[in-house]
Amino acid sequence: MEVLIYLVPLALSLGLLGLGAFMWSLKTGQYDDLDGAAWRAILDDDQIPPAAGQKKAPTSSPAP
Structure with a gap:
């Protein structure tokens, strides 16, 4: 008990x-x-979205 x-x-x-x-x-405004x-x-900021009206650039060329 001591x-x-x-404690x-x-x-x-x-x-x-x-x-x-x-x-x-x-x-400090943490919440x-x-x-x-x-x-x-969650958002993936690595890729820049294409501008409106533009197509995406292909990542690789098609095989002949």
């Missing part, structure tokens, strides 16, 4: 540390645009 003298303050300090980290993340971050992860 170990509770150490209770340790648990409270860890809880306050987690609460402080959460409040800091709210204050402002959740949908935008999700779409940026």
Whole structure:
């Protein structure tokens, strides 16, 4: 039972540390645009889409 003298303050300090980290993340705007971050992860920005009215360039020439 004497170990509770150490564990209770340790648990409270860890809880306050987690609460402080959460409040800091709210204050710095980490949760402002959740949908935008999700779409940026999904979209493939490596390829540039063709302009309107243009055909896609073939990736390889057809065999004769």
